[in-house]
Amino acid sequence: MATTTPGLVFHFPVAASPAKIPTLLRVLLYADAPVLKDSDLDQMALEQSTDKNRFDEARSLSEDLLGLIKKTKEGLMLTPRAQVLLKKRESVQYDLLHYIFYIAWNAEEPTKNARSWFYRTICDNLWRMQEVVLDRAMRQSFTQQLSDQIAQDFQEVPSVEKVSIGIQTMEGSREWLRNLMPAVIDTSGKKEETFHRRVTCSAELFLLALSHCFQLGGSEIGVDMLLSAQRREEISRLCLLELLQFDRILDWVLPIFPQFVSQGTRTGSYGRFVRLHRFVTVEDFA
Numbered sequence: 554m555a556t557t558t559p560g561l562v563f564h565f566p567v568a569a570s571p572a573k574i575p576t577l578l579r580v581l582l583y584a585d586a587p588v589l590k591d592s593d594l595d596q597m598a599l600e601q602s603t604d605k606n607r608f609d610e611a612r613s614l615s616e617d618l619l620g621l622i623k624k625t626k627e628g629l630m631l632t633p634r635a636q637v638l639l640k641k642r643e644s645v646q647y648d649l650l651h652y653i654f655y656i657a658w659n660a661e662e663p664t665k666n667a668r669s670w671f672y673r674t675i676c677d678n679l680w681r682m683q684e685v686v687l688d689r690a691m692r693q694s695f696t697q698q699l700s701d702q703i704a705q706d707f708q709e710v711p712s713v714e715k716v717s718i719g720i721q722t723m724e725g726s727r728e729w730l731r732n733l734m735p736a737v738i739d740t741s742g743k744k745e746e747t748f749h750r751r752v753t754c755s756a757e758l759f760l761l762a763l764s765h766c767f768q769l770g771g772s773e774i775g776v777d778m779l780l781s782a783q784r785r786e787e788i789s790r791l792c793l794l795e796l797l798q799f800d801r802i803l804d805w806v807l808p809i810f811p812q813f814v815s816q817g818t819r820t821g822s823y824g825r826f827v828r829l830h831r832f833v834t835v836e837d838f839a
Contacts, residue, residue, distance in 0.1 A: 561664050561710055563671040563703070563718060565725040566610055571650045571732050573611035575643075576602050578621060578635050587628035591616075594629055618666050619653050633836050641757070641838070644734035648758035649835055651733060655791060656765060663707055668725075674702055675726040679737075680790045684749040687727070687738075692720050699723070730793075737793050750795040756806045757838055760813060762791040763806075764833040777817035777826040800825070813837070 580598045581588055588594045591612060598608040615621040621635040631639075634653070638646055655676060657669035678698065685691060700718055707713045730748070731738045739747045766787045772778050780803075789796045803825075807816060813833050817826025831837075 561667050561707065561713065561716060563667050563716075564722050565614065565668045565671075567724050567728045568607055569610040569614045569725055570728050571611075571647055573598070573602075573604060573608055574615055574619070574621065574650060575639065575646055576604065577608060577612050577615060578631060578639055581622065581629060581631055582639060589628045591629070594622075614668075618657050618669060619650065633839065637835055637838050645755045645757055647732045647734060648755040649761075651729065651793075652758055652761050652765075652791070653835060654729065660706075663710055667707075670706070671699070671722075672726050672729065674699060675723055676730070676793060677790055679730075679748045680750060680793055682748070684747065686745050686747050688745040689720070692723065696720050696723065733793065750789075751793055752795050752798050753802060754792045754794055756809045758792050759788070759794075759802050759806050760810050760833055761835070762788045763803075763814065763827070764829060765791065767829060768832045772829070774829055774831060777819045777828055779823055780825045780827060803827070 577594065577598050580601055581594060584597070588597065591609070595608045595612055598612070599605065602608075612622065615635075616624070619634075621632055621638065623630050623632050638649055641649065654669055655673045657666040658673060659665070663670075675695075678695070679685065696718055699722075700716075703716055703718070704713065707716075727738065727746070731746075733751070735751045735753055737748055737751050739749060766784050767778055770784070780799075785796065785799050788794075789799055792802075794802065807814060807827075813830055815828050815830070817828050819826045
């Protein structure tokens with residue numbers, strides 16, 4: 554059982570599955586009449602889907618954290634980000650949702666989007682473990698580790714010492730990871746799930762991670778930027794990618810998105826350089 558303080562919420566249930574989000578967006582896109590209330594959208598999605606579990610948690614996440622649904626005087630509307638998502642194939646949709654969720658938390662507003670911090674921290678820690686069986690003993694140990702990180706990263710938040718998380722708190726994050734393609738959660742022939750890094754991801758996710766890494770580092774547009782060991786790790790970690798696959802994926806991505814990124818003009822013993830022509834957002838894939 555998770556205990557929270559006002560404004561600091563880490564828990565999100567399995568019912569907030571990313572698998573429900575494209576369904577919600579399609580229902581809203583093809584609605585015959587304006588959808589005026591959240592509850593109406595939830596019910597319409599339930600009626601039009603083979604998934605018979607409630608949609609309110611996924612819809613709330615889509616509105617409040619992911620920026621996919623907005624409320625207007627005319628009713629609920631899809632954002633440009635949601636429009637892009639719906640045009641992509643399923644595996645790319647889940648990669649884009651992973652990216653949006655992963656980067657939503659900002660240390661300058663620590664109580665806002667704390668569930669994003671929780672998801673990102675779980676992803677980061679699992680990536681560092683490389684491959685690990687997610688049995689009960691591991692999850693109990695992992696929960697204590699997460700509790701320690703909460704105390705450290707949110708020490709300025711009043712009453713943070715009252716926050717407690719249980720072994721079930723990470724189930725929502727596991728559900729998100731289960732939907733990634735290629736998979737990072739393996740269930741084949743085993744009693745317990747296993748996390749492992751993946752050998753590829755979508756070109757869109759890799760480009761977004763590359764852009765995000767350089768933007769956070771204060772890099773400039775249109776100049777050669779070194780792909781240092783730290784940057785390679787940050788990008789691979791966001792993509793949940795095996796580090797040794799980095800250059801192969803980069804070579805694949807460069808000719809796909811020449812309008813956004815190109816090979817750097819500098820070479821040498823320092824390593825490889827790239828040049829961003831603009832910082833990239835999900836909306837740029839329209």
